[in-house]
Amino acid sequence: MDISLALYLLIGFMIASALIAIEARDLLSAVVSVSAAGAGLSIIFLLLGALDLAIVQVVVEVISLIVLIRATVTRKDTTYDSRPNTFAVAGGLVFCALLCAACYWAFGGLVPFGTPKMTMGMPYLVNTFQRTGAPNAVAGIILDFRGYDTLGEATVIFVAIIGAYVLLRHVGRKPDARHDAHR
Amino acid sequence: MRGMTLIVRTVTSLVSAFILLYGIYIVLYGHLSPGGGFAGGVILACCVILLVLAFGKKFVDGLISERAPYLWDCLGALLFLAIALAGYYGGQFFYNFLVAPESHAAPVTAANVAGNYRLFSSGIILPCNIAIGIKVAACLFGVFAVLAVFRPMKTQEGETR
Amino acid sequence: MIPYFLAIVLLAVGVYAIACKRNLIKVIIGSMICEYAVNLFLILMGYRWTATGAPIRTPAMDKAAGSADVVQRAQHFANISVDALPQALILTSIVIGLGMTALLAAMAIRLHEKYGTFDVAEMRKLQG
Numbered sequence: 001m002d003i004s005l006a007l008y009l010l011i012g013f014m015i016a017s018a019l020i021a022i023e024a025r026d027l028l029s030a031v032v033s034v035s036a037a038g039a040g041l042s043i044i045f046l047l048l049g050a051l052d053l054a055i056v057q058v059v060v061e062v063i064s065l066i067v068l069i070r071a072t073v074t075r076k077d078t079t080y081d082s083r084p085n086t087f088a089v090a091g092g093l094v095f096c097a098l099l100c101a102a103c104y105w106a107f108g109g110l111v112p113f114g115t116p117k118m119t120m121g122m123p124y125l126v127n128t129f130q131r132t133g134a135p136n137a138v139a140g141i142i143l144d145f146r147g148y149d150t151l152g153e154a155t156v157i158f159v160a161i162i163g164a165y166v167l168l169r170h171v172g173r174k175p176d177a178r179h180d181a182h183r
Numbered sequence: 184m185r186g187m188t189l190i191v192r193t194v195t196s197l198v199s200a201f202i203l204l205y206g207i208y209i210v211l212y213g214h215l216s217p218g219g220g221f222a223g224g225v226i227l228a229c230c231v232i233l234l235v236l237a238f239g240k241k242f243v244d245g246l247i248s249e250r251a252p253y254l255w256d257c258l259g260a261l262l263f264l265a266i267a268l269a270g271y272y273g274g275q276f277f278y279n280f281l282v283a284p285e286s287h288a289a290p291v292t293a294a295n296v297a298g299n300y301r302l303f304s305s306g307i308i309l310p311c312n313i314a315i316g317i318k319v320a321a322c323l324f325g326v327f328a329v330l331a332v333f334r335p336m337k338t339q340e341g342e343t344r
Numbered sequence: 345m346i347p348y349f350l351a352i353v354l355l356a357v358g359v360y361a362i363a364c365k366r367n368l369i370k371v372i373i374g375s376m377i378c379e380y381a382v383n384l385f386l387i388l389m390g391y392r393w394t395a396t397g398a399p400i401r402t403p404a405m406d407k408a409a410g411s412a413d414v415v416q417r418a419q420h421f422a423n424i425s426v427d428a429l430p431q432a433l434i435l436t437s438i439v440i441g442l443g444m445t446a447l448l449a450a451m452a453i454r455l456h457e458k459y460g461t462f463d464v465a466e467m468r469k470l471q472g
Binding site for chain 3: 007011019034049050053060070088089093097099100108110112113114118129136149153156157161167168
């Protein structure tokens with residue numbers, strides 16, 4: 001089944017929502033637009049045969065939306081009130097154009113889309129069921145063949161969340177009523 | 184933090200048990216169908232966040248302390264590390280010692296088939312999924328709790344809620 | 345080549361948001377867009393035209409393989425599924441991206457409480 005048309009439409013939708021998200025004046029609209037881009041990415045994962053990733057992307061998108069809405073409760077982007085820095089914006093656009101041009105030139109050497117080499121992927125797909133007993137090849141890879149990487153990832157999540165706890169705790173500089181409310 | 188309207192509270196009290204069951208299913212059957220520890224853990228965190236959002240802060244004031252998500256997070260991470268270290272029982276770090284030893288041999292022949300599509304047929308993958316599910320659920324609920332429950336939000340007008 | 349190039353266009357949109365925007369929330373949104381772009385690029389590398397589905401093996405697939413030999417069945421499954429290794433890498437990356445977003449949002453909240461604004465130019469002037 002040819003998925004090219006649906007793939008291009010969805011990637012175009014993601015780029016459009018990303019552009020809306022970074023140019024919107026209302027912060028709540030910007031956050032909702034970037035969540036729409038994430039939902040589009042989840043549908044792309046479904047089209048490309050990555051079912052685990054589609055589930056994880058949707059639920060992670062929901063959590064990011066909750067966290068960002070809590071952060072943007074003030075709702076108004078006040079940076080448009082002053083004059084924009086034209087040189088900075090122009091420099092940024094030139095750099096992004098250079099990035100796209102360099103990548104277009106470099107991708108001439110990649111294998112064409114849809115024909116991967118799979119030098120490491122083929123032995124994993126052939127041997128997963130026999131050696132680990134798991135029909136889901138992705139679960140067999142992340143928890144048996146490459147379990148050490150999953151341990152590293154659990155550590156990174158742990159450290160990031162501990163960082164968020166440390167930043168948001170109440171150890172006070174000034175006495176105020178919040179301390180008494182939590183005894 | 185206030186709760187929500189009567190419609191939201193009624194629907195939440197009907198639906199949250201099914202969401203919890205769905206999250207547990209995705210964690211446990213992660214090696215047989217799409218899912219796994221990460222997806223299931225985030226779904227479990229979403230279920231508890233839904234309860235807190237719908238019923239308000241008074242719902243959790245007596246139930247969880249400020250350190251409870253932090254302790255469950257550490258417990259999940261230590262459990263995962265303990266399963267990895269228990270691989271030394273089979274000979275290497277993170278060794279899958281619950282699967283039959285013949286299946287680790289190099290050539291794949293009919294004599295060393297390990298799998299048969301059942302819940303307990305994949306060795307350490309199931310306990311690892313459970314440990315990761317506990318860890319991810321606790322840490323994401325802890326982030327939400329520390330952002331919105333244990334810290335009053337100030338809106339633009341300066342009121343606290 | 346076109347899908348890869350579109351993923352890099354999305355990355356360029358994210359890099360523009362991180363580098364040229366003055367509001368902290370737009371910077372966080374830019375980093376989320378960069379992360380989506382990188383995950384999209386990696387999953388595009390793993391797709392196969394000749395594949396019919398996800399890398400999850402079912403008993404029906406075993407019956408459709410035609411023979412009862414274990415090696416034949418494994419090879420049949422490997423021929424009709426997409427590459428599973430990029431999916432394992434991206435699973436890790438998505439969850440780490442969530443942790444990074446939560447940490448950045450926590451920093452933004454603390455900065456807003458201290459300076460009263462999300463604008464980085466104002467914060468530089470205030471020098472609290």
